Amino acid sequence: MRLKDKIAIITGAGSGIGEATAVRFAEEGARLVLNDVDGENLHRVVERVRGMGGQAVGAHADISVEAEAASIADVAVKTFGGIDVLVNNAANFTQMGLEQATMADxxxxxxxxxxxxxxxxxxAVPHMKAKGGSIVMVASMSAFIAQPNFTSYSTSKAAGVMMTRSLALDLAPFKIRVNSVCPGCIVTSASHREVERLGLKFEDWYxxxxxxxxxxxxxxxxxxxxxxxxxxxxEASFITAAELMVDGGYVHW
Ligand SMILES: NC(=O)c1ccc[n+]([C@@H]2O[C@H](COP(=O)([O-])OP(=O)(O)OC[C@H]3O[C@@H](n4cnc5c(N)ncnc54)[C@H](O)[C@@H]3O)[C@@H](O)[C@H]2O)c1
Structure with a gap:
């Protein structure tokens, strides 16, 4: 088992990539602290992991509110006694061009x-420094390429990539590796919302x-x-500050 007894936080674990990550981590023996702002989906995924025989606790929080973001580490420490892995997966997937987007957007x-x-x-980091660990940022291929009307989302994901590199440097002395996974187009509920927004047929969009x-x-x-x-x-013990594209070759075509 590749994560046997490791304590892992996954944000945005209530659907899509976060849910799939929760299931894969549970299969590999991790003890999970699952976060989402959507309480119903979070409960469903916690129960799904427990149904597989895995260990999971829910941390219902909106990560854009500082006190709620802080509470996720508290749940990990109180429930399992520490943090080995943090997956920053939660995101707001609103795509807008500069002229449409308001300050609130x-x-x-x-x-x-x-x-x-x-x-x-x-x-989370103060609880990882003593033993070391791994932080994975879920960024996007949108951090590297221009797409129509994606300005706010793409720049936020580019910030995620630079946050990865900066933290990799600052946290290396503590044996905490920090890397980004940069997906291409992955079919999730976010894709279905996007198809609806564009008013397209799913098959044509796909x-x-x-x-x-x-x-x-x-x-x-x-x-x-x-x-x-x-x-x-x-397995990634000598990898830090890296961007792993999971994009079916999109960015380099
Ligand atoms: N699906 C894609 O094509 C694609 C491509 C590139 C990158 N990504 C990235 O992958 C990650 C997961 O996306 P997904 O496609 O699985 O989307 P998704 O919408 O299925 O899942 C995102 C989850 O994050 C949660 N979330 C949103 N705001 C939150 C908040 N403030 N606090 C806590 N949880 C919050 C949502 O409730 C949702 O469950 C995101 O970082 C996204 O930017 C996705």
Missing amino acids: WQRVYGVNVFGTAMVTKY NDNASKHMLGRLGEPVEAANAILFLASE
């Missing part, structure tokens, strides 16, 4: 993707996007989860 996107991620990490990935298809949540698992585990 920018604050919402950055509040979760940048400030919330920073706060969850700030309060085919158009699939043709932009070298592999000619979109990804599944478990494919991103497997990359997160690799970086979280000791």
Whole structure:
């Protein structure tokens, strides 16, 4: 088992990539602190992991509120006694161009993707310093390429990549590795919301996007989860400050 008895926090674990990561981590023996702002989905995923024989506790919190972000580390320490792995996966997936986005839109996107991620990490790190560990940021291929009307989301994900590199340097003396996983288009509830927003048929949206990935298809949540698992585990012991693209070749085509 690649994460046997490791204590792992996963934010945004109530659906999509976060849920798939929770399931993969449970299969590999981790003890899980699962966070989401959506209490119903969070409860469902906690029960799903327990149904597999895994250990999981829910930390219902909106990470864009500092006190709530801080409470996630508290749940980990009180329930399991520490933190070995942090997966910063929760995000606000609102895509908007500069002229459409209001100050409130920018604050919402950055509040979760940048400030919330920073706060969850700030309060988790003191509990990781003694033993070392691994932090995985779920960034995006959008951090590296321009896409129409993606300004707020893409810049927030580029900040996530730079947060990864900066923290990797600051936390290396404590044997805490920090890396990013950068997904291409992965089919999740966020994709369905996007299709609805664009007023497209799912099949047309899928085919158009699939043709932009070298592999000619979109990804599944478990494919991103497997990359997160690799970086979280000791198999990645000499990897830090890295960006692992999980994008079917999109960015380099
Ligand atoms: N799906 C894709 O194509 C894709 C591509 C690139 C990157 N990503 C990234 O992958 C990660 C997961 O995305 P997904 O596609 O699984 O989306 P998703 O919407 O299925 O899951 C995101 C989860 O985060 C939770 N969340 C949102 N705001 C929160 C907050 N303030 N506090 C706590 N939880 C919050 C949501 O409730 C949701 O359960 C995100 O960081 C996203 O930017 C996704």
